[in-house]
Amino acid sequence: MESQIIHRGHYLTFRVDTVERADGTRALREVCGHPGAVAVVALTDDGHVLLVRQFRSPAGREMLEIPAGTLSVDPLTGITEDPLAAAERELEEETGYRAGSWELLTSFWTAPGFATELMHLYLARDLSPVAEDRRGPEEDERLVLESLPWQEAVAAVERGDICDSKSIAALLWLARLKAAGAA
Amino acid sequence: MESQIIHRGHYLTFRVDTVERADGTRALREVCGHPGAVAVVALTDDGHVLLVRQFRSPAGREMLEIPAGTLSVDPLTGITEDPLAAAERELEEETGYRAGSWELLTSFWTAPGFATELMHLYLARDLSPVAEDRRGPEEDERLVLESLPWQEAVAAVERGDICDSKSIAALLWLARLKAAGAA
Numbered sequence: 001m002e003s004q005i006i007h008r009g010h011y012l013t014f015r016v017d018t019v020e021r022a023d024g025t026r027a028l029r030e031v032c033g034h035p036g037a038v039a040v041v042a043l044t045d046d047g048h049v050l051l052v053r054q055f056r057s058p059a060g061r062e063m064l065e066i067p068a069g070t071l072s073v074d075p076l077t078g079i080t081e082d083p084l085a086a087a088e089r090e091l092e093e094e095t096g097y098r099a100g101s102w103e104l105l106t107s108f109w110t111a112p113g114f115a116t117e118l119m120h121l122y123l124a125r126d127l128s129p130v131a132e133d134r135r136g137p138e139e140d141e142r143l144v145l146e147s148l149p150w151q152e153a154v155a156a157v158e159r160g161d162i163c164d165s166k167s168i169a170a171l172l173w174l175a176r177l178k179a180a181g182a183a
Numbered sequence: 184m185e186s187q188i189i190h191r192g193h194y195l196t197f198r199v200d201t202v203e204r205a206d207g208t209r210a211l212r213e214v215c216g217h218p219g220a221v222a223v224v225a226l227t228d229d230g231h232v233l234l235v236r237q238f239r240s241p242a243g244r245e246m247l248e249i250p251a252g253t254l255s256v257d258p259l260t261g262i263t264e265d266p267l268a269a270a271e272r273e274l275e276e277e278t279g280y281r282a283g284s285w286e287l288l289t290s291f292w293t294a295p296g297f298a299t300e301l302m303h304l305y306l307a308r309d310l311s312p313v314a315e316d317r318r319g320p321e322e323d324e325r326l327v328l329e330s331l332p333w334q335e336a337v338a339a340v341e342r343g344d345i346c347d348s349k350s351i352a353a354l355l356w357l358a359r360l361k362a363a364g365a366a
Contacts, residue, residue, distance in 0.1 A: 001240060007190050007197055012213040012297060014190055014197040017240040022325045030195040031241045032215040034297065056295040057184060057200040058214045063295055070296070108346045111293040111300060112239040112246055113253070114195060114217065119348070142205045158359070163291045165302070165348035172355035176341070179362075 003031075011035060011070060034117035035080055038087040039068035039166045041105070041174050042097060042124045043183065048147040049171070050095045050127075051162075055142065064146065064156070065167045067094040068119075083120040092130055095145050100126030105173055110165060121170055123183065150174055186214075194218060194253060217300035218263055221270040222251035222349045224288070224357050225280060225307045226366065231330040232354070233278045233310075234345075238325065247329065247339070248350045250277040251302070266303040275313055278328050283309030288356055293348060304353055306366065333357055 002018040013033030018026050042050040053064045069090035072081040081089075084102060092098055103123040110117045148156065154175045156162045162171065177183035185201040196216030201209050225233040236247045252273035255264040264272075267285060275281055286306040293300045331339065337358045339345045345354065360366035 006192070009189070009197070009199070009213045010211070012197070012215060014192070014195070014215075016192070019238070019240050028193070029240050030192045032195060032197075032298065037296070055202070056292070057202050057212050058297060058299045059292050059295040059301070060299075063292070065295070068296070106341075106343050106346070106351075108348050108351055109239070109242050109246070110348045111298060112242040112248075112347045113220070113251070114241060114300075115215065115294060115298060116241045116243075117294060117297075118242070158289075160289050163289065164295045165291050165293045165352050168289075168291055168352040169348050169355065172352065172359065175359070176355065 011073070030114060032115040032117075034070070034115055035073050036071045036083070037068060037110075037117055037119045038071065038083050038090060038122065039066055039119055039170060040087050040091050040122050040124050041066055041170045042091055042095060042099065042127060043150065043174070044127055044147065045125075047150050049150050049153045049174070050091075050097065051146045051148060051153065051167075052094050053144040053146055059164075063164060064162050065164050066170050067091050068166060069094070084122070087120070087122045087124070091124055094143055096130050096132075097127045098130055099124035100128070105170070108169065119166055121166070121173070123174070123177075150178065194256070213297060215298040217253070217298055218256050219254045219266070220251060220293075220300055220302045221254065221266050221273060221305065222249050222302055222353060223270050223274050223305050223307050224249055224353045225274055225278060225282065225310060226333065226357070227310055227330065228308075230333050232333050232336045232357070233274075233280065234329045234331060234336065234350075235277050236327040236329055242347075246347060247345050248347050249353050250274050251349060252277070267305070270303070270305045270307070274307055277326055279313050279315075280310045281313055282307035283311070288353070291352065302349055304349070304356070306357070306360075333361065 007014040017029040190197040
């Protein structure tokens with residue numbers, strides 16, 4: 001497979017891949033290159049899920065989602081951040097909480113038709129607040145922390161109030177774990 | 184919000200948005216513009232789900248997913264295809280089936296952190312095969328049709344064998360409908 005870089009942005013890359021058709025001829029595929037990401041189902045001891053509300057310019061609206069973020073790439077070495085370290089960092093930055101227990105639930109492609117983003121989904125438990133003066137949210141994020149009992153978070157998915165694919169997948173996954181007595 | 188087009192591809196657009204930080208200063212956001220998409224949970228009378236296996240160049244691997252596709256945009260008028268019409272078209276092109284019953288389950292953003300793609304998820308039932316000579320799959324798609332009993336499709340999600348966010352969200356949504364006796 002050939003791949004041509006059209007534009008290299010700060011963290012996204014726009015490229016065109018040449019793939020082979022069934023009849024042996026070739027077709028072009030536009031692809032958005034992405035370093036990968038993490039998302040976190042953070043479950044409190046009393047069964048609440050931590051959520052963040054923020055304006056999403058690609059969607060053109062405010063959205064309520066589970067905490068998530070992009071893997072950092074070291075500009076000098078090109079090495080991509082370890083997903084668990086990224087999950088710990090994003091949870092702390094976005095919610096002000098740390099977790100004593102981390103479990104990788106699954107990894108999935110968010111949009112494999114056009115984007116290379118692979119997202120790692122974690123279940124975080126045994127949460128404790130980080131001291132106020134040690135919190136370091138990203139400067140350009142405007143986040144509002146909310147929390148819902150997990151059943152209400154699932155109901156918000158079913159009503160369409162939580163409407164991004166990672167949060168839907170994550171909260172329905174949690175509902176299955178709960179139904180199986182495994183969370 | 185300002186938005187600058189960096190590159191306009193055949194169906195993806197690469198742009199940079201300027202958003203306002205909490206402190207009033209501005210930050211840049213790279214965004215992948217996408218016309219929107221549809222995905223279909225196609226459920227047979229005997230409880231099987233139709234799935235398609237194909238190579239996904241963004242993921243660099245073969246994947247097993249529910250049928251899905253991008254909304255067409257008329258090059259002359261710029262008008263975007265009706266989502267239900269797109270769902271009917273994609274189901275027929277990718278599986279060779281038509282559905283007598285269509286229900287919009289939900290709509291969600293696949294990756295609202297960087298992509299504008301809004302995906303509409305349908306439940307299709309009362310399936311019937313299209314006559315062989317009337318099938319018109321896209322020429323550049325290499326698809327293999329498979330089907331699984333819905334419980335096995337959900338198990339494939341939980342094992343990570345089905346690992347894209349739309350299919351995970353869709354199949355776990357179906358599992359909840361089944362548990363509630365609503366599908």
